[in-house]
Amino acid sequence: VTRKMHFNAAHRVYQPSWSEEQNQACFGKCANANWHGHNYDLLVTVKGEINPETGFVANLSEISDIIKREILDKVDHKNLDMDVDFMTGKISSTETLAVECWKQLEGPINALGCFLHSVKLQETEKNFVEYFG
Numbered sequence: 124v125t126r127k128m129h130f131n132a133a134h135r136v137y138q139p140s141w142s143e144e145q146n147q148a149c150f151g152k153c154a155n156a157n158w159h160g161h162n163y164d165l166l167v168t169v170k171g172e173i174n175p176e177t178g179f180v181a182n183l184s185e186i187s188d189i190i191k192r193e194i195l196d197k198v199d200h201k202n203l204d205m206d207v208d209f210m211t212g213k214i215s216s217t218e219t220l221a222v223e224c225w226k227q228l229e230g231p232i233n234a235l236g237c238f239l240h241s242v243k244l245q246e247t248e249k250n251f252v253e254y255f256g
């Protein structure tokens with residue numbers, strides 16, 4: 124069962140131990156010093172048994188509340204590199220952000236009695252990451 128959420132955030136993909144030239148060669152426009160932003164889609168999939176009383180694997184409004192509390196409230200309209208506690212000191216690539224979103228969600232979702240299956244983070248129309256833990 125999947126819940127799709129959306130947020131906007133700014134970032135800069137930059138390796139501070141490299142020269143400007145190395146950063147430009149590897150990260151291109153994403154290394155822009157004055158930031159840039161993305162409209163991210165975050166798809167959170169949970170798995171489990173169907174509850175015979177509800178017909179649900181999970182109540183999607185509870186899943187939505189967890190995603191809002193653990194991720195959207197922290198990242199939406201924020202700077203991933205400056206404002207987000209769970210991204211501090213990390214390169215804000217889509218890969219790293221997807222892994223950190225998993226870490227935020229796994230405990231609260233498993234506490235509902237279902238299991239986190241995947242986090243899919245779509246950064247652009249062409250680029251997305253799927254993480255399975």
Ligand code: NI
Pocket residue numbers: 134136153159160161
């Ligand atoms: Ni970017």
